[in-house]
Amino acid sequence: MRPRESNRQGRHLASFALLLCAEEPTHGLALHRSINKLLPEGLKVDVGNLYRLLREMEARGTLRSEWSTVGSGAARRVYQITPVGLDELADWREDIARRRQAFDLFIQRYDALPARNARALKESAK
Amino acid sequence: MRPRESNRQGRHLASFALLLCAEEPTHGLALHRSINKLLPEGLKVDVGNLYRLLREMEARGTLRSEWSTVGSGAARRVYQITPVGLDELADWREDIARRRQAFDLFIQRYDALPARNARALKESAK
């Protein structure tokens, strides 16, 4: 079970969606582009699932939307974060900070593996 | 959809299992304890799924096991990492480093949110 090559939206998708909507209201497709630009290779998000998530988040009250026809192109549903969403975003920040710590620990300990594990160290030098 | 409170094994469970077995051969329950000590609150691992994973990893050839009766207590299946496992562990290191970058970015951008998002900043100050 090596790191997946296929798409994986990850459960922090919601966190990134909240963050980006807090920075600036956007619509689904733009959000999709931003998130996928920001995420590493194996974690790209499926656009269909993003739309589903957005509606669910609106139902939960963390985002709210309205149709926008400003500019050119098809009408967009523009999402912005709510006060409830800001609270949850704060929770996500804590959560992500903790995960990052676990990742740090992993990397520290990996890099500290004895040199006899030649393959591992060779790869990590890239 | 805030950070889950319930258990969540995450797909990096395999990576931690490989790492700990690379550091030193161990058996399932000990591995379970180590991993859960190391993981943050919301990411604790289910022991049943860990056992399933271990067998699958052995089938894939990233770990191999043998029964051990040294010491006291019930017989244990002790796992150690294989050369193939070391290769995959190296892949995991890359993968996790990339994810950590995404997390760093999230935190940076969260902390840079304008102060008018009062709730968010208040929480993050903890």
Added chain:
DNA sequence: GGAAATATATGTAAATCACATATACATGGC
């Protein structure tokens, strides 16, 4: 010898994911 702990599993309903498909409108070319 019996209760509690240790150790290794398996069963399974519900949730999530990855990928396919659908619908509507706009835009630019001809």
Added chain:
DNA sequence: GCCATGTATATGTGATTTACATATATTTCC
């Protein structure tokens, strides 16, 4: 005006994963 292409918002769904429950065997300790 019409059609191909692009943009935007969805829904459908089979397969996988997860979270939690249960099963089985052995050991330890009183």
